[in-house]
Amino acid sequence: MLFCSKLALGFIRRKVHNLSSFELATRLFSAIVSQDQDGMARPVVVVLAGPTAVGKSDVAAKLCADHKGIIVSADSVQAYRGVQIGANKPTKEEMEATPHLLIDVADASIKYNAAEWTQDAIHCIQNLSKAQLNEGTTNDDEDEETKERWRKLEENIRTARTMKGISENEPLLPVVVGGTMMYIQWLVHGRPDAIRPSETALQKAVSAITAFQDANDWEGAVKKVSAFGPKFSQQIEKLSGRDWYRLRRILEVAFTMDEKGDESLIEALYSGQRADKLDSMGFDVRCFFLCPTDRMVHSKVIDERCEQMILRGLMQETTNLTCLGQLPDMATKAIGYRQALDYLESKEVKDKDKDAFVHFLEEFTTATRRYSKRQMQWFRRDKDFVFIPVSFDEDKTSRVESAASSIGRLLNMSRKEFEQERDDPNGMNESTRQTNEAQGKSMKTYQFARRTLVEGSGALKEVLEIADECRHRFQSKRARHDSSQLTAS
Numbered sequence: 001m002l003f004c005s006k007l008a009l010g011f012i013r014r015k016v017h018n019l020s021s022f023e024l025a026t027r028l029f030s031a032i033v034s035q036d037q038d039g040m041a042r043p044v045v046v047v048l049a050g051p052t053a054v055g056k057s058d059v060a061a062k063l064c065a066d067h068k069g070i071i072v073s074a075d076s077v078q079a080y081r082g083v084q085i086g087a088n089k090p091t092k093e094e095m096e097a098t099p100h101l102l103i104d105v106a107d108a109s110i111k112y113n114a115a116e117w118t119q120d121a122i123h124c125i126q127n128l129s130k131a132q133l134n135e136g137t138t139n140d141d142e143d144e145e146t147k148e149r150w151r152k153l154e155e156n157i158r159t160a161r162t163m164k165g166i167s168e169n170e171p172l173l174p175v176v177v178g179g180t181m182m183y184i185q186w187l188v189h190g191r192p193d194a195i196r197p198s199e200t201a202l203q204k205a206v207s208a209i210t211a212f213q214d215a216n217d218w219e220g221a222v223k224k225v226s227a228f229g230p231k232f233s234q235q236i237e238k239l240s241g242r243d244w245y246r247l248r249r250i251l252e253v254a255f256t257m258d259e260k261g262d263e264s265l266i267e268a269l270y271s272g273q274r275a276d277k278l279d280s281m282g283f284d285v286r287c288f289f290l291c292p293t294d295r296m297v298h299s300k301v302i303d304e305r306c307e308q309m310i311l312r313g314l315m316q317e318t319t320n321l322t323c324l325g326q327l328p329d330m331a332t333k334a335i336g337y338r339q340a341l342d343y344l345e346s347k348e349v350k351d352k353d354k355d356a357f358v359h360f361l362e363e364f365t366t367a368t369r370r371y372s373k374r375q376m377q378w379f380r381r382d383k384d385f386v387f388i389p390v391s392f393d394e395d396k397t398s399r400v401e402s403a404a405s406s407i408g409r410l411l412n413m414s415r416k417e418f419e420q421e422r423d424d425p426n427g428m429n430e431s432t433r434q435t436n437e438a439q440g441k442s443m444k445t446y447q448f449a450r451r452t453l454v455e456g457s458g459a460l461k462e463v464l465e466i467a468d469e470c471r472h473r474f475q476s477k478r479a480r481h482d483s484s485q486l487t488a489s
Contacts (some may be wrong), residue, residue, distance in 0.1 A: 031354050042284040043129035048177040050290030053305045060177040061098040062404035067173045070160055072124050073102045074178025080106050080328040085317045086336040099160030109329040118186045123150055127157055134469040157303035181378050190277040201255035209248040218242045228254035231269050287385040288407050291432050295439045297392045299369050299446050306365045307452045319470040323477045338366040344474040350469050365448055386422050387432035
């Protein structure tokens with residue numbers, strides 16, 4: 001049985017059985033609060049993950065409508081202002097219908113990382129659930145940049161409440177949704193014990209890894225990082241494939257430790273201990289993973305989405321933002337933008353070069369499908385997540401309502417009941433996981449096929465013309481920039 005409650009000042013957890021029926025009635029609010037085995041009231045937080053193009057945003061919006069919730073975005077690219085199409089950012093109309101937090105919180109010039117996002121997400125969750133003061137949770141120990149970000153977040157929450165006609169004192173259901181795996185892991189399982197690298201170490205690591213990456217010398221890069229000691233070589237062994245980004249992160253830490261020159265600090269690294277888990281703060285965290293029941297069909301949906309992103313203007317957006325110097329560094333590494341940049345920068349591409357464009361499209365779709373595969377592999381290993389089946393045989397409305405209904409049923413359980421169903425070896429969760437994993441073998445036969453940008457179509461002809469115009473503008477701007485740099489030197 002779930003109860004709705006306003007938590008006391010400073011997030012003091014109350015025993016529900018100590019409240020009189022009158023007191024409990026006066027505390028009834030729409031945000032969900034559960035009662036744990038000790039009779040303690042704990043505000044519920046929904047964490048909703050899933051592979052690309054499975055429908056996370058639509059299901060999250062439905063949950064928010066059903067439970068008076070607000071979305072907290074867990075997307076590393078959507079956090080930046082300016083990006084839109086390549087980030088699959090919600091439209092203005094979608095954000096008016098369902099308020100979103102942690103979207104457009106950083107300028108392109110800012111490096112907004114997982115640690116800052118986690119800190120901001122916790123702040124949003126506490127504010128929404130009324131786990132702390134209505135006036136906010138700004139801590140005097142935080143830097144001015146963080147305080148200012150929090151003030152804006154609190155203003156956004158007040159605006160969202162006004163839009164929805166929800167009072168300042170009424171708890172809301174935080175629905176954390178996104179596909180950035182690191183963000184979600186840090187929020188659910190706590191931040192890792194790795195130290196924050198110094199600015200000097202960051203620059204040195206970027207320079208070193210970029211040189212190895214340009215030479216396609218993975219073995220040389222691994223050798224360099226491993227030379228810093230067994231702690232770092234052990235981290236490299238945990239990497240999945242040629243993960244240049246995470247290899248660079250390890251090198252950042254190695255350079256930072258080298259600067260400090262303290263062997264005891266190195267020994268304390270990578271202990272596996274994590275801090276600031278949401279549940280340790282008193283929240284009832286309920287995690288869900290939207291899982292396609294048919295991976296072959298889902299892959300076709302991914303391919304179609306990639307084509308639609310190009311038709312909506314991905315190439316123009318990448319060109320415009322780059323020429324204005326407003327494409328965030330994070331976005332240059334993101335799928336979609338990265339492939340578009342490779343195409344725009346290439347000196348080998350000719351005008352009306354259909355083969356080069358199709359190659360770009362295939363690179364884009366392949367990278368997206370591979371990322372979707374990694375998302376499924378990642379969350380299959382995480383036993384805290386309940387896998388919710390999503391069938392693309394249903395129309396979109398039915399698909400969204402079915403998934404939201406399944407999650408709603410699990411939200412209306414006590415914590416004990418929820419865990420029993422989650423851990424049932426014969427239940428929906430385990431069955432969906434096993435089916436998803438078993439379909440991996442058949443995916444090796446998947447063949448990409450264009451659906452809109454097909455041979456001889458007007459759409460392909462138009463997109464090729466736009467691509468040529470963008471490429472000329474991009475390379476002209478780059479040439480002028482290089483020339484000015486030479487002149488200055």
